[in-house]
Amino acid sequence: MASILVVGGGIAGLAAAHRLQQLGHRATVLEREPVAGGRMRSERIGEFIVDRGAQFIASGYRNLRRVAGEVGLGPAIRPLARTHNAMLRSGRLEAGNYDSPLAFLRSRLLSTRAKLRLPRILLELLRHRAILDPLHPERAAVIDREDVPSFVRRLAGDENLEYLLGPALSSTFDSDPEDLSAAFLLLALRFVMGGFGLECFEGGIGRLGETLASRLDVRTSCDVVSVETGAWGARVRHREGGGDREAVADAAIVAVPGPLAPAICPRLTDAEREFLEAVHYVRGIVVFLLLDRAPQTLPYYGVAFPRPEGIDLYGLAVDHHKPGVCPPGAGLLNAALTARAAARLWDSSDDAIAGHVLDELARTPVGRLEPHGTAVHRWDPMLPQFRAGYLPRLAAFLARRERSPRLAFAGDYLVGPYTECALTSGLRAAGEVVASLAR
Numbered sequence: 061m062a063s064i065l066v067v068g069g070g071i072a073g074l075a076a077a078h079r080l081q082q083l084g085h086r087a088t089v090l091e092r093e094p095v096a097g098g099r100m101r102s103e104r105i106g107e108f109i110v111d112r113g114a115q116f117i118a119s120g121y122r123n124l125r126r127v128a129g130e131v132g133l134g135p136a137i138r139p140l141a142r143t144h145n146a147m148l149r150s151g152r153l154e155a156g157n158y159d160s161p162l163a164f165l166r167s168r169l170l171s172t173r174a175k176l177r178l179p180r181i182l183l184e185l186l187r188h189r190a191i192l193d194p195l196h197p198e199r200a201a202v203i204d205r206e207d208v209p210s211f212v213r214r215l216a217g218d219e220n221l222e223y224l225l226g227p228a229l230s231s232t233f234d235s236d237p238e239d240l241s242a243a244f245l246l247l248a249l250r251f252v253m254g255g256f257g258l259e260c261f262e263g264g265i266g267r268l269g270e271t272l273a274s275r276l277d278v279r280t281s282c283d284v285v286s287v288e289t290g291a292w293g294a295r296v297r298h299r300e301g302g303g304d305r306e307a308v309a310d311a312a313i314v315a316v317p318g319p320l321a322p323a324i325c326p327r328l329t330d331a332e333r334e335f336l337e338a339v340h341y342v343r344g345i346v347v348f349l350l351l352d353r354a355p356q357t358l359p360y361y362g363v364a365f366p367r368p369e370g371i372d373l374y375g376l377a378v379d380h381h382k383p384g385v386c387p388p389g390a391g392l393l394n395a396a397l398t399a400r401a402a403a404r405l406w407d408s409s410d411d412a413i414a415g416h417v418l419d420e421l422a423r424t425p426v427g428r429l430e431p432h433g434t435a436v437h438r439w440d441p442m443l444p445q446f447r448a449g450y451l452p453r454l455a456a457f458l459a460r461r462e463r464s465p466r467l468a469f470a471g472d473y474l475v476g477p478y479t480e481c482a483l484t485s486g487l488r489a490a491g492e493v494v495a496s497l498a499r
């Protein structure tokens with residue numbers, strides 16, 4: 061039995077420790093925050109349960125469902141009461157109906173001309189399907205040369221970019237389409253086509269992290285300042301309870317967002333440091349609105365705001381469609397600001413940010429809302445951006461021959477910007493670090 065220190069108690073680090081424990085090793089998770097879970101956490105505000113980071117899971121999250129099942133949370137996975145989305149177009153909310161090709165053709169979201177150009181994107185999907193594996197994005201490195209706007213405009217025109225694919229990506233990944241690659245779009249479409257029923261954990265998405273943490277050795281409020289590894293093992297220095305401490309083990313996994321890793325790992329190889337420093341995460345702001353009554357204007361789960369409509373939001377999630385997150389009849393919404401609005405308002409007061417979100421929504425058919433409470437979350441880092449040219453660098457990093465000894469990495473930046481990918485990276489890191497013990 062080996063001892064392994066896992067730095068970072070987000071879903072990647074917790075999954076890594078869970079897998080190590082299953083393999084018969086002793087894993088200790090060191091987490092900086094007072095609670096584990098990272099960007100997949102829930103918090104209670106009065107009678108409301110707010111999923112402060114990740115909002116939903118999808119039926120295609122196979123690894124996450126397997127791990128949830130292993131810790132007895134399978135029955136807690138529930139479908140959302142509403143799963144259809146809408147987009148704002150010319151000041152109206154148009155439902156996006158993707159249930160069948162016929163339903164889509166009949167929807168009023170896009171002009172017939174734009175709809176007829178979409179199969180060209182589907183053809184690209186078919187052409188590259190052999191290398192489009194959402195849990196192995198690096199296999200698509202050879203086609204990662206173009207950003208989303210240039211790819212979509214070239215094949216399907218401006219309307220499909222601005223009123224369909226751009227807003228769908230922006231409202232899901234909190235990024236402008238310029239900051240995502242065409243290869244990433246194809247990987248996301250491939251994933252959606254593999255099964256994308258929207259689901260959640262009854263009682264909050266944070267239940268998965270809480271349950272995993274309750275079965276593991278997790279030390280919270282433990283700020284790691286350095287991780288050094290060698291053929292002899294791993295030494296981790298951290299601040300805990302106001303004092304400097306040190307822990308020694310056989311190996312370590314660093315499960316923090318990529319760009320944070322070099323600062324705590326002084327002995328990385330040059331190639332590891334160069335890759336990690338160049339990983340890019342967007343920062344962003346999400347505002348939760350707690351309402352006495354659910355607004356009648358929102359029979360959708362999500363609403364996306366295309367850029368030409370001039371609203372400072374990427375999207376609005378109608379969280380009260382998740383079972384058990386608020387009292388019957390009450391409303392819970394969360395709105396994500398655009399990157400530009402988030403940059404402008406970053407240092408404003410929470411009240412000013414929430415006020416701006418309410419003013420923006422009042423300019424749409426959602427109308428003027430009067431929440432009895434609001435919660436503003438500033439995320440930095442928020443989500444990794446898979447920009448054009450990232451996948452070849454990721455592929456080179458994953459295949460590197462020269463590796464820091466007894467050290468593995470985990471985090472969403474290694475697979476994709478959602479919980480299934482973060483968790484998968486943790487499961488893989490557990491296998492890698494065990495293999496490194498034999499070298």
Ligand SMILES: Cc1cc2nc3c(=O)[nH]c(=O)nc-3n(C[C@H](O)[C@H](O)[C@H](O)COP(=O)(O)OP(=O)(O)OC[C@H]3O[C@@H](n4cnc5c(N)ncnc54)[C@H](O)[C@@H]3O)c2cc1C
Nearest residue numbers: 068070071072092098099113114115116284471472479482
């Ligand atoms: C607003 C938002 C909405 C999202 N929506 C969805 C969604 O609907 N569905 C979905 O599947 N995904 C969603 N995601 C993405 C998903 O939440 C993340 O991809 C995933 O949770 C990342 O997990 P991680 O373990 O890689 O990183 P993190 O959760 O960031 O975990 C890293 C941990 O390391 C800790 N840490 C950092 N530095 C140190 C240090 N020096 N010492 C000790 N600990 C340290 C941090 O405190 C953190 O807990 C969303 C994310 C955000 C922010």
